[in-house]
Amino acid sequence: MREENSVKLHGMWASPYVLRTKIALKIKGIEYEYIEEDLSNKSDLLLQYNPVNKQVPVLVHNGLPIAESMIILEYLDEAWTDPPYLLPKDPYLRAKHRFWVTYFQQVSDALGQALLAGGKATEDRMNDYWKKLDVAEDLIKEIFSDGAPSFQDSKPGYLDIMFYSYFGTSDVVKECFGIDLLIAGRYPLLTSWINALSEVPEFKELTPPKDKLLQNLRAVLPKYMSKKAAE
Template structure:
């Protein structure tokens, strides 16, 4: 790959935001070099390319860095204009997708809060998480009146990618929290959507093993909540 057309991505295997960028590149069929970062010892290149937030993911295209996962997805769809397209061409539908993408990021922020909580505080945040999932389950029926898309006929788009980054590893989250919060009885659309996405080869390539991810979540928990003496 020449520097003139080079694409590189700095990421971390357990980072949902980095998974978004990886999956978008794979869906679009873009060749890229992947650089796995050690977040406890960040590379000089990562600090150089993202001096503001100092975090992954960072896309480097022809030597020019683009940071923040949603900005990266926009960039990918605007630069590589051949199909498949990540966003719909219809302006109104595109706006609706962007709205729910933003809502999914709020759900993800709520999920992250639970890592630093225990007991009643954690239960309160988990209840808030489930309430937001209820809103998504009902609201997204407007976009999918006939059920979730068939990915045998189309590639995942922007909305699918962000959904997967939030809920695609829910089995690990449920094992970690020792609570099953994503049931098909309560969330038939979300669960069937995730199940359909997991049949897509590009998606399967970016899903980390559940035991490895649970162990990582335990490590993060200990970092935020040291064991009681």
């Protein structure tokens, strides 16, 4: 017999995808056991729970595995139905939040391609990244009808968590690559949003230290570039 409401999370401390899940669990008030994975020597359990992608995070609820961070966050809202809610109850607003999460994933993909391109390709792809952010700065105002976001009287939700996972550690990227991901003068709303999220206790508590993240990035980047060059 499975233990009722047994929750385990397989993750890796530096992963932004794992960070999403940790923050969501914290906001929902869900207690869980955390299992740190060595991604260079993945455990048999991780491979068993996620045989398709073999990646973290994997949430195991009462022995049943759920993979992929975006899916996990939606699952948490559906399995734990008490507030606070990660997604709005209104179907239209839920759809808009999901749309923007998908769009920010495209922005993040454009950034990743730019950072790893090198030379003239970097400039061209960074321009594509800036243009995508221009669209977000202009149109996401519909989500924040009352102006710049504040979380003094409310908990962050699904869209907030996802946005933070993309831009919450931009200072690490700036120090490593010399690129400012959010230029305050060009993106005042997006900048105020990430600044407000950075002050939320759950986010501050769970975000790994900058120096540790920077050390990890500088260690794994050459290995990734060598692998990419060999493909």
